[in-house]
Amino acid sequence: MPSGGPQYRKTAGLTHLSTDILVVGSGGAGMYAAVAAARAGARVLLADKSLIGRGGATIMAQMTVASAIGEEAPDHWTHHLADTLEAGRGLCDETLAAVLCEESPLRIREMEAWKVGWAREGGHIKQVTAPGHQIPRCVYVDFLNTGPAVAKTLRGQVARGNGITRISGLAVTDLVVRDGRVVGAVALDLESGAPVTVAAKAVVLAAGGLTRIYRRNSASVNMGGDAYALALSAGAELIDMEFVQFFPIGHLAPRLVGMDPIMWDPFRYKLGGRLLNGRKEEFIENYGASDSGTYTAPRDVTSYAIVKETAAGRGSPAGGAYLSFEHVPESELRAAFGPVIDRLADNGIDLTARSIEVAPIAHYHMGGIRVDARMQTCVPGLFAAGEAVGGANGANRLSGNAIPEALVFGERAGRFAADAVRDERQVWDASAAADALDTLRRMTGTPAQGPASPARGELLSELQALMWDNVGLLRDEEKLTAALARLRTMRRDDLPALEPGGGTFSLAAQDWFDLRASLLCAESIARAALERRESRGAHQREDFPDTDPAQAENRILRLADGELALASAPVRRAPVAKKPLEAAS
């Protein structure tokens, strides 16, 4: 029995690989899962439809990573947990949230040992206070380099890991389920355009979020909801799908290239800045939060306030709010952001002379795959990690919790998946993969279709507009019902009518599968949003503006005969008392 790396065979032109653990997606969660599974002795196949460690959301993270390491000020993970639960508006899965907060320091220390290079000051790791945190708790890598540094560090660990095989450009289109157990996957090899099957004793879904299905988003192209759709289709449950986080101050104008639209977040951490309406007046105070020159108002309140001001005719020219650093001296700007100030100058922006315009942008998905504390779904052999997991952040994610979630949940998913399969036999059943292979071959069997087929792009544009307008920041029954009706038609009639065609690097074929996942996710969000008849956190209903204590429960979705079925479940509570604050030793 060989150790390390997958086995393969090639029959009838079909490439077949075999591994212990298949990890789908190679952002922070996927790479950490691969490392953890390999160090627990498993053979791992790490697959990404983009390049390993370059696609996804992790690499785009600008700054903050929340971790109660107590270097800047005394802290304790139970206080991080209290802030997380407060932000989550009563819906956090407290078991998952506790795991996230308790293990974040372990992962941050391990990343430090792997030389990620957390910013330091005065001989200790520097930590800043992000909105919603009571203590300076967020570590980062200068300048705006947290994501690239985390991704690079993990790429190095993955490359060194014994028993990890990496495959870039391998797009998993379906999971293969046999007798209720996940036994592998069907995938498209983008370079050749050929189908590939993978037998795996367990699969870890770490393919990130779904914010690309909104018109204004900060997503990478890969974040169309693959993980959620794969999980649903394999029989797993989704939780809290109605909660999409809109980052309040995404860049709006002037046009900025080569910079992430979330970049003003770190500017506000370090320099404060003032958020003003179109009349250059402060306005957050009118919506029950405080923001005067500080950065303390919660994300959901700020997003709501900007949209309401704009709707009332008090928006900035491009339809958002002004963000001003004009009162900050240039020397201070430079000390805080060094070369980033030059990149802004290349874009024609001098922060001492002008304010920029910002507006909410779809940024993160609180909802996701329902797992236990071992990151296992209700389907044997299926695990999830990172943003793909739902529940830990409830109705609103606390700033700085996304990267720890990727690292902590990734490590756990890899470790527990390896434990779970240690005594399992490889089971593969070609007949269980037949339907998925058939679809893949049908969609890639002809040459890529040319100019006659802009319809796929139009369908995605329509989806993004529909989600933004009807299932976005401000929702009501009429808009949600209309969206659901159209989404059902798009999923059942419009999508199957498209024939993208295959061949070498058929982006059209990949688009088709992306769109199939996105439409299922969109319907999940709209369905859950329609059924939640209250406003809470990131879910704001204009027809139900108040929070209803009776609805402090999770909504669970699963697929039954191709249709979404919704049920309620009590929130998983696991009370933890706050412990005394401690300084790092």
Add this chain to the structure above:
Amino acid sequence: MSDAPATATIRVQRGVAGEAPRFETFEVPYREGMSVLDALMWIRAHRDSSLAIRYSCINANACKECMVEVDGKTHYACTARLGTGQVTVGPLGNKRLLRDLVTDIVPPKETLANALIEAKDRG
């Protein structure tokens, strides 16, 4: 400012390895400050979704996947600014062409072919 809708003209190299490259010209609605990638994404959404380009992070210049040649010089499509004149976009000349603007930039240890060789060597 003129009231006429401004457009940018973009010539894009098409075709797979082994074919004679051909060029297609697209008129794209112009917005001040737009990037070459913005234009290519507009073409994919509204004119020809079979156009192949490799990119992931879209605008952040973080993934570093979108390298192409703009008027013969290597650029990231996401940071190369588009003007209202004509621009020609092609694949990297020093990498193996896959399709249209996509070349083989996958590290050798991360390919399916490599995974198969490693598996075979292991028996």
